[in-house]
């Protein structure tokens with residue numbers, strides 16, 4: 001029994017995400033921040049981690065935390081201060097990723113499309129302003145498509161290269177909720193977008209992951225607007241589950257998995 005236990009621990013410790021280029025959008029807080037902590041420990045030496053969000057100061061603080069817990073030599077971490085609702089924000093992110101391509105021979109490109117916003121929770125009839133609807137979709141749908149397309153183009157398929165794309169989804173990708181038209185539409189569109197990618201590119205592993213109700217600023221906003229308080233999970237718990245799915249790598253590409261079902 002003891003031997004079995006020991007060997008399981010050894011196997012678990014040996015598992016990594018490889019020598020990777022890992023890009024996490026929305027890494028400054030909430031789930032993205034927790035994902036950065038988990039991924040940093042699972043990437044092999046000489047890997048590169050790109051942290052993207054608008055709050056540069058929070059990203060730098062996160063980088064310092066990661067570097068002191070992992071060691072500066074182990075992992076190269078770049079903070080990318082960018083507004084992903086804009087073309088410039090997506091292009092800046094791609095530009096930094098392109099520099100890593102030149103410098104680094106990577107065996108796993110992992111893109112986690114986590115950044116998102118809640119948007120207004122309001123009656124359907126209130127959404128008459130095309131520009132504000134476009135602005136919502138720009139961050140929550142368009143930027144995820146353009147960024148993923150850019151990264152896949154930059155790192156084409158080659159023997160020995162694993163390419164993984166994660167879409168941080170929600171139960172609202174599949175469940176109708178009155179007054180949540182922006183959020184539901186955005187998450188449903190993203191799910192379909194990544195399903196198309198999975199069909200089109202069998203060599204890319206695509207995962208739609210619904211992380212469960214999390215203790216984050218987004219939930220604070222939900223409670224403030226709706227008055228509904230959910231039982232919330234610590235982000236780390238959900239981040240660990242997602243990392244396990246990526247380590248096991250047994251999911252069917254394009255599948256939509258919920259925290260409570262895995």
Ligand SMILES: NC(=O)c1ccc[n+]([C@@H]2O[C@H](COP(=O)([O-])OP(=O)(O)OC[C@H]3O[C@@H](n4cnc5c(N)ncnc54)[C@H](OP(=O)(O)O)[C@@H]3O)[C@@H](O)[C@H]2O)c1
Nearest residue numbers: 026028029030031053054055083084115116213214216218
């Ligand atoms: N919280 C939940 O209960 C829950 C449940 C299901 C699914 N989700 C999904 O999980 C993901 C993370 O949610 P969360 O609760 O951690 O949200 P959060 O606390 O609001 O964090 C959102 C992250 O996205 C970044 N972001 C927002 N707008 C951005 C922009 N224009 N450009 C670049 N980055 C931007 C934020 O950073 P800056 O503000 O610094 O830009 C932040 O790092 C989202 O996809 C969300 O839909 C959350």
